[in-house]
Amino acid sequence: MSLWSIVSQMPPEEFGSLFTEFPRSLRCLLADWLENQPWEFLHGSDAFCTSVAGGMLSAMLEKLRSAASSDGQQCQILQQVSSLEGTYRRDPLRLVAVLKGILEGEKAAVLKRDRHLPLSFHRRQEELKFSLGLQRLQHRVREIQALRERSSQLQDGAGGEASTLHPLPPAALAAPQELPALVLEAVKELEAAKQQVLKRIQIWKRQQQLAGNGAVFEENLAPLQKRCESLVEVYFQLHQQALAASAELGSELLPRLLERFTELLSSLVKSSFLVEKQPPQVLKTQTKFQASVRFLLGPQLLKTSAKPYVVRADMVTEKQARELALSAYSGTLSESTGEIVHNVVALETNPTSATCCANFKNVLLKKIKRCERKGSESVTEEKCAVLFSTTVALTPSNLTVHLQVLSLPIVVIVHGNQDNNAKATVLWDNAFSEIDRVPFVVAERVPWEKMCDTLNLKFMAEVQTTKGLLKEHYFFLAQKIFNDHSASLEDFQSRSVSWAQFNKEILPGRGFTFWQWFDGVLDLTKRCLKSYWSDRLIIGFISKQYVCKLLSTEPDGTFLLRFSDSEIGGVTIAHVIRGKDGSSQVENIQPFSAKDLSIRSLGDRIRDLGQLRNLYPNTPKDQAFGSHYNKEQTGKDGRGYVSTAIKMTVESERWVRARAAPPPVPPPPHTHMGLFPAPPLLEPPPQGSPRW
Numbered sequence: 020m021s022l023w024s025i026v027s028q029m030p031p032e033e034f035g036s037l038f039t040e041f042p043r044s045l046r047c048l049l050a051d052w053l054e055n056q057p058w059e060f061l062h063g064s065d066a067f068c069t070s071v072a073g074g075m076l077s078a079m080l081e082k083l084r085s086a087a088s089s090d091g092q093q094c095q096i097l098q099q100v101s102s103l104e105g106t107y108r109r110d111p112l113r114l115v116a117v118l119k120g121i122l123e124g125e126k127a128a129v130l131k132r133d134r135h136l137p138l139s140f141h142r143r144q145e146e147l148k149f150s151l152g153l154q155r156l157q158h159r160v161r162e163i164q165a166l167r168e169r170s171s172q173l174q175d176g177a178g179g180e181a182s183t184l185h186p187l188p189p190a191a192l193a194a195p196q197e198l199p200a201l202v203l204e205a206v207k208e209l210e211a212a213k214q215q216v217l218k219r220i221q222i223w224k225r226q227q228q229l230a231g232n233g234a235v236f237e238e239n240l241a242p243l244q245k246r247c248e249s250l251v252e253v254y255f256q257l258h259q260q261a262l263a264a265s266a267e268l269g270s271e272l273l274p275r276l277l278e279r280f281t282e283l284l285s286s287l288v289k290s291s292f293l294v295e296k297q298p299p300q301v302l303k304t305q306t307k308f309q310a311s312v313r314f315l316l317g318p319q320l321l322k323t324s325a326k327p328y329v330v331r332a333d334m335v336t337e338k339q340a341r342e343l344a345l346s347a348y349s350g351t352l353s354e355s356t357g358e359i360v361h362n363v364v365a366l367e368t369n370p371t372s373a374t375c376c377a378n379f380k381n382v383l384l385k386k387i388k389r390c391e392r393k394g395s396e397s398v399t400e401e402k403c404a405v406l407f408s409t410t411v412a413l414t415p416s417n418l419t420v421h422l423q424v425l426s427l428p429i430v431v432i433v434h435g436n437q438d439n440n441a442k443a444t445v446l447w448d449n450a451f452s453e454i455d456r457v458p459f460v461v462a463e464r465v466p467w468e469k470m471c472d473t474l475n476l477k478f479m480a481e482v483q484t485t486k487g488l489l490k491e492h493y494f495f496l497a498q499k500i501f502n503d504h505s506a507s508l509e510d511f512q513s514r515s516v517s518w519a520q521f522n523k524e525i526l527p528g529r530g531f532t533f534w535q536w537f538d539g540v541l542d543l544t545k546r547c548l549k550s551y552w553s554d555r556l557i558i559g560f561i562s563k564q565y566v567c568k569l570l571s572t573e574p575d576g577t578f579l580l581r582f583s584d585s586e587i588g589g590v591t592i593a594h595v596i597r598g599k600d601g602s603s604q605v606e607n608i609q610p611f612s613a614k615d616l617s618i619r620s621l622g623d624r625i626r627d628l629g630q631l632r633n634l635y636p637n638t639p640k641d642q643a644f645g646s647h648y649n650k651e652q653t654g655k656d657g658r659g660y661v662s663t664a665i666k667m668t669v670e671s672e673r674w675v676r677a678r679a680a681p682p683p684v685p686p687p688p689h690t691h692m693g694l695f696p697a698p699p700l701l702e703p704p705p706q707g708s709p710r711w
Contacts, residue, residue, distance in 0.1 A: 020137040021051045026125045037124040040117045042099055048086045057147040058118045067158045072111035080104055152212045156253045159205035163260045166198050198267045205257055213283055216246050217290050221454050228427055231300055231449045233480020244315040247291050291315035292422040298405050300445040302429050310379045312407045317375025318368055322414040328366040330377035330409045332359055336390045337402050340425055340458035357387040366409055387431045399440035402428040402459045428459045443522040443534040464517045481541045484553045492560035500533045531587055539588035547616040556643055567605045570595040576632030583610035594631055619665050622647030627667040
């Protein structure tokens with residue numbers, strides 16, 4: 020979503036003061052194009068800024084002339100275009116300042132209303148900033164080369180070496196004695212561009228981790244690879260110019276510069292070694308898994324070797340991961356914490372796709388060596404990781420680099436019953452870890468609002484629905500996790516929740532934690548209730564006490580669906596029964612599990628129960644659930660058998676009817692079939708339990 024797509028829907032009067040020097044009508048014609056230019060990142064008034072500003076002015080005028088040809092007010096637009104050209108052609112930087120002010124004003128208005136700008140807008144702005152910085156670096160290289168050539172001409176009075184890059188006009192050249200300062204400035208800008216690339220890589224890694232909880236993730240690494248390659252290309256050009264200017268730079272400055280060059284390349288190369296496909300974050304021993312790593316600069320820099328480069332995968336503990344991180348991944352692993360089968364794979368370059376990857380296809384964790392745990396920490400809270408490592412030689416510098424990268428945190432389990440608690444550890448770590456943290460430090464307590472966002476993200480991703488949790492659901496969940504039924508929704512918003520409350524402390528009066536209960540709801544909804552939830556037929560997250568309050572004043576037969584409080588992975592029907600005297604009673608039918616709903620669907624169960632009439636507040640049940648009913652089989656099937664069907668009833672009603680009917684006449688003794696006497700009547704089962 021662009022900034023303009025929001026601004027164009029807002030009242031024009033909010034932006035009246037912005038368009039004193041630039042017509043709003045032209046802003047409308049330019050639309051998204053305007054915010055896709057680097058107006059906001061053009062600082063200064065040197066030759067580079069003036070040149071870029073002039074180029075953007077020319078592009079804008081061409082854009083407006085093109086738009087005018089298809090507009091009904093062509094004459095007026097062309098007049099405005101002519102006026103703009105006359106005003107700004109001699110001073111394009113003034114236009115930059117005007118349009119920068121317009122965009123700043125639009126952003127401020129959107130922030131005031133929505134409190135945030137579209138993520139796609141931020142991403143595009145970051146791309147514009149990097150692209151402009153790269154252009155400036157390329158300009159610096161040309162400037163340095165032209166200055167060296169001029170210096171050479173002044174020294175020997177000859178023509179000097181011919182420029183292989185675009186020469187700059189003489190007015191743009193600095194004095195020869197300024198060459199060291201110019202090179203230093205270029206190296207500083209190169210380091211800033213490198214930091215921008217490293218930050219973008221860290222953001223990609225963080226987004227990859229959030230995707231583990233269900234967040235949308237743009238996993239395509241091609242744009243990042245292109246950035247790295249563009250920067251390395253400028254790096255080699257600048258490095259070459261610095262070596263060529265060794266005499267001007269002097270014996271003291273040159274070694275320091277070369278050291279900075281080496282550190283810069285090494286840092287960029289090491290950071291471009293990434294885990295493209297993560298291993299499972301809950302990993303069961305003796306189970307095969309897949310993973311892949313990618314070396315973004317491999318196609319550009321990897322030196323041809325007679326023996327193929329290989330990548331090794333090893334399990335490391337949290338302590339080992341921390342030691343590696345603190346050594347900036349310059350150390351080597353002393354001992355693997357687990358035995359991995361098929362853990363060595365070739366690092367291969369694909370010329371067609373221009374990628375350099377190592378694909379681990381049949382990896383198996385044979386066994387794990389547990390480390391000492393902290394305090395009351397359980398095995399499902401113990402985090403480890405896979406360390407991928409290799410040593411490569413780079414061209415043309417012939418630099419040997421040891422590459423290492425850690426996977427996301429992994430919880431290793433040996434039994435399926437550990438899966439639930441392991442998922443809780445992973446969910447918490449994915450949601451609340453910080454970028455570039457010390458492995459695998461994560462907060463013990465987080466704001467409740469962030470927890471709500473995490474639960475909603477996980478719920479929508481697992482169930483695969485576009486219908487998320489509502490504020491009423493968050494209120495119920497807060498009451499449950501904090502065991503507080505007196506606080507308001509606003510009170511909960513300012514609270515924080517701890518890891519212990521999330522998945523260590525048993526809920527009052529229950530035998531399970533908050534996460535174990537919530538994960539049960541996730542599993543049930545994903546397997547059996549997705550369509551009902553997506554149609555908003557299930558309130559779900561609501562307490563039994565509040566249900567009684569809602570239904571007590573409703574007509575007989577009004578019902579709703581909620582997730583069971585007392586059972587993991589159960590959904591129940593609460594309905595109101597009114598007596599002849601007008602008194603009401605709310606009954607909760609025994610919860611249905613996923614196994615129950617696999618036998619007979621929720622929609623068919625609701626159809627079976629005649630006492631259910633209207634879904635709360637007042638929707639007839641056939642109107643609400645009709646599309647979820649399965650077609651009943653009648654007559655004979657293809658093999659000649661008469662069809663049968665399972666129907667659900669509520670036991671309490673059957674026994675009421677049985678008590679109201681006259682007692683059956685027992686058959687004569689000689690008519691009883693079988694070897695045993697007829698069974699006696701059973702005692703009535705508990706009220707409210709379903710019966711087939």
